[in-house]
Structure formats: structure tokens, C-alpha cells
Amino acid sequence: xxxxxxxxxxxxxxxxxxxxxxxxxxxxxxxxxxxxxxxxxxxxxxxxxxxxxxxxxxxxxxxxxxxxxxxxxxxxxxxxxxxxxxxxxxxxxxxxxxxxxxxxxxxxxxxxxxxxxxxxxxxxxxxxxxxxxxxxxxxxxxxxxxxxxxxxxxxxxxxxx
Amino acid sequence: xxxxxxxxxxxxxxxxxxxxxxxxxxxxxxxxxxxxxxxxxxxxxxxxxxxxxxxxxxxxxxxxxxxxxxxxxxxxxxxxxxxxxxxxxxxxxxxxxxxxxxxxxxxxxxxxxxxxxxxxxxxxxx
Numbered sequence: 506x507x508x509x510x511x512x513x514x515x516x517x518x519x520x521x522x523x524x525x526x527x528x529x530x531x532x533x534x535x536x537x538x539x540x541x542x543x544x545x546x547x548x549x550x551x552x553x554x555x556x557x558x559x560x561x562x563x564x565x566x567x568x569x570x571x572x573x574x575x576x577x578x579x580x581x582x583x584x585x586x587x588x589x590x591x592x593x594x595x596x597x598x599x600x601x602x603x604x605x606x607x608x609x610x611x612x613x614x615x616x617x618x619x620x621x622x623x624x625x626x627x628x629x630x631x632x633x634x635x636x637x638x639x640x641x642x643x644x645x646x647x648x649x650x651x652x653x654x655x656x657x658x659x660x661x662x663x664x665x666x
Numbered sequence: 667x668x669x670x671x672x673x674x675x676x677x678x679x680x681x682x683x684x685x686x687x688x689x690x691x692x693x694x695x696x697x698x699x700x701x702x703x704x705x706x707x708x709x710x711x712x713x714x715x716x717x718x719x720x721x722x723x724x725x726x727x728x729x730x731x732x733x734x735x736x737x738x739x740x741x742x743x744x745x746x747x748x749x750x751x752x753x754x755x756x757x758x759x760x761x762x763x764x765x766x767x768x769x770x771x772x773x774x775x776x777x778x779x780x781x782x783x784x785x786x787x788x789x790x791x792x
Contacts, residue, residue, distance in 0.1 A: 545765040548749065548772055550718045577720040577774060581748070598788050608786075614761075614777050616684075619788025629745075631761075631783070633775055635723075645721070647761065647775045650748050 509543040513584045517547070520583045524555045547580065556580040561593060565600050568638070572596055573645040581648055587628070591621035592649065595630050610634060610642075618653055626651050684782035691740050691754035692779065709753075710738035711769055719773045727776050731760050735771060750774070 509517075518535055525531050537546045546552065556579040563570040574582070574592065582592070599617045603610050617630045631647035678689055694706075717732045719725045734755035741751045741764070753760040759782065761775040777783065 542767060544747075544749070545768055545770075548763045548765060549768075549770070550720075550772070553720060553772075575721055577772070595788070599786055602786065602788055613781055614775055614783035616783045616785045617788060618786070627789075631775070648748065648750065650745055 508541060509538055509547070509584070512586075514538050514543070516583055516586055517580075521555055547584065553577050553580050556583065559589070561589065563593060563597060563600070565597075565604075567604075569641045570596070570600065571641060571643045572632075573643070575645055575647070578646040578648055581650065585649075585651060587649055591625065591628070592630065592646065594621040595619060595628060596632070596644075599630075610637065612637060614647070627653070629653055682782075682785060684785055687742065687752070688754070688759060688779040688782050691742070691752075691759075692756075694740055705743050707741055707743070708738055709735060709741045709751075709764065709766070711735045711771075714769045715771065716769060717771045717773065721774070724773045724776060727758065727760070728773060730755060730758060731762070731771065731773055731776075734760070754779075 514535070517538060518531070521531060521534060525534075534552070537543065540546070553576045556576045558573060558576055559579065560571055560573045563572055572592075574589070578592075582588070595617060598619055598621075599615070600610075602608075612634050615632050615634065617632065618627065619630075620627050628649055628651060630649045632644050633647060634642070634644045636643040678686060681689070713736075715732060715735055717728050717735070719728055731753065734753060740754045742754070744750045744752055744761075749763045749765060751762055751764045753762055753764075757779070758776055759779055760773060763772040763774065764770075
């Protein structure tokens with residue numbers, strides 16, 4: 506059970522009013538979001554489907570990256586007030602960091618932790634790199650959230666009960 | 667210590683945290699899973715479980731995820747607010763949003779145990 510913050514509901518409803526014309530449907534969704542299982546309702550496929558995919562192009566010296574923001578991430582961005590620009594800045598930082606550190610980006614999952622700008626909150630961006638090509642590479646977002654995941658107790662587990 | 671075990675331990679020491687979790691999760695016994703803490707827990711769902719993929723590329727893995735969740739599987743809570751877990755099935759790790767009350771799992775990503783997410787810390791990066 507998890508309750509959404511009022512500011513989160515306001516941001517979500519503002520976005521949804523641009524997607525859904527049916528006022529009864531909107532009222533129903535708002536009731537659900539304000540309910541005790543609002544956070545859980547938000548994860549349902551029907552809700553996520555109201556947040557369209559969007560592809561952003563990021564030009565780097567050696568290649569063009571197409572970063573697809575999936576519906577689920579867009580829903581989380583709307584909920585948390587995270588902008589496209591913050592995603593782009595974090596992704597660009599990631600690409601620059603890998604280039605500077607001579608880390609070769611390969612197909613697979615990445616968990617990126619950092620700040621979009623010095624004054625912004627720390628964010629965790631999870632992405633899947635889908636394709637690496639000389640001219641155009643592709644990735645898509647998985648999710649984004651403020652802070653780090655619950656990393657403690659993830660390695661130091663007691664194997665003897 | 668047996669030579670092969672020593673080699674194994676030495677190898678694991680050089681793994682990233684994500685790689686170590688992949689190994690440890692598969693060494694856990696069912697008994698230990700039942701006595702796990704808030705971060706690590708065994709999850710098991712019944713027939714009413716609903717699974718969905720948020721990405722078309724993940725759809726081929728839905729049945730494997732369903733089977734793991736219905737048989738009972740070790741899970742690690744990744745983010746409380748988001749409800750995201752890593753689910754350590756025998757041959758694949760799933761990254762899902764899990765809603766126990768609604769018996770619902772939304773599949774976000776998955777990978778083979780030998781290829782877990784690479785963790786990049788940009789703190790201090792320009």
C-alpha cells in the first residue's frame with residue numbers, strides 16, 4: 506500500500522487531461538490515484554499506456570544516439586517532475602564519462618547514478634543499450650527515480666540462517 | 667579450502683556489486699530465503715497473478731517470469747517507492763515492478779546472470 510503525494514497527483518492529472526477527453530474517466534482515475542493504493546494503480550498497464558513513447562536524438566562526435574523514453578519512464582518523469590532535458594543531460598554525461606574513461610559501451614543494461622546539473626537532485630537512470638553501430642546507436646530508458654536504490658544489504662547477505 | 671572453491675571466491679571478489687548479487691542470489695537456499703530481511707525476500711504468487719511487459723522486447727520472457735513467481739523465487743527490493751525488484755530466476759534475472767496486493771508484476775527489463783547491469787557512478791563527472 507502506498508499513497509501518492511498531492512503534488513505528484515496534480516502533475517499526473519495535468520498530463521492526463523491532455524491525453525484523455527472523457528471527464529468521467531478522468532474523475533475515476535483521479536479517485537484511484539488519491540486512494541490508498543494510488544501508487545500501485547499507477548503501475549497498471551492501462552495507466553502506463555496513457556504516457557506515449559518518445560525518441561530523443563543525442564549527437565556525439567563519433568555517433569548519433571537515439572534514446573527512446575518508454576511509456577513507463579515517461580509516467581515516472583511526469584509523476585516526479587523530471588524533464589526531458591534532465592534525462593538528456595544525464596545521458597550525455599554518461600556517454601562523455603564512458604568516452605573519457607575509455608569504457609566501451611556494449612549492448613545490455615546500465616544503471617547510471619548522477620546529477621543532471623550541479624544543483625539538481627541525484628537521480629538513478631536505468632537504461633538498456635539496444636544496438637551499437639558506427640553511425641547510429643540505440644538505447645531505451647527503463648526508469649528514473651530520485652536518489653539511489655536500496656543498495657545496502659545487497660551484497661553482505663547472511664548465507665547461514 | 668578446496669582449490670576450486672578458493673579460485674571461485676577469489677574470482678567473485680573481483681566482481682562488481684551487481685555481479686556478486688547474481689552469484690549470491692543463486693547460492694541462497696530456500697530456507698535462507700524464507701528467513702530473509704526486508705531487502706531480500708522470497709516471493710510466491712498464486713493462479714491469479716497477472717504479468718505484463720512494459721516493453722515489447724520483454725514479452726518473450728513473460729512466461730518464464732510467471733513460472734518463477736508462481737513457483738517462488740528470491741527477490742531483492744531495489745526501490746521501495748517505485749516498487750521495483752530484481753527477481754533471480756534460475757537462468758534469468760528480471761527487473762519488475764511488483765504489486766503484491768494486486769498480484770501484479772510489470773516486467774521492465776531482464777538479463778542473463780552473467781551479464782547484469784553495469785553500474786556507472788557519475789558523481790564528480792563533468
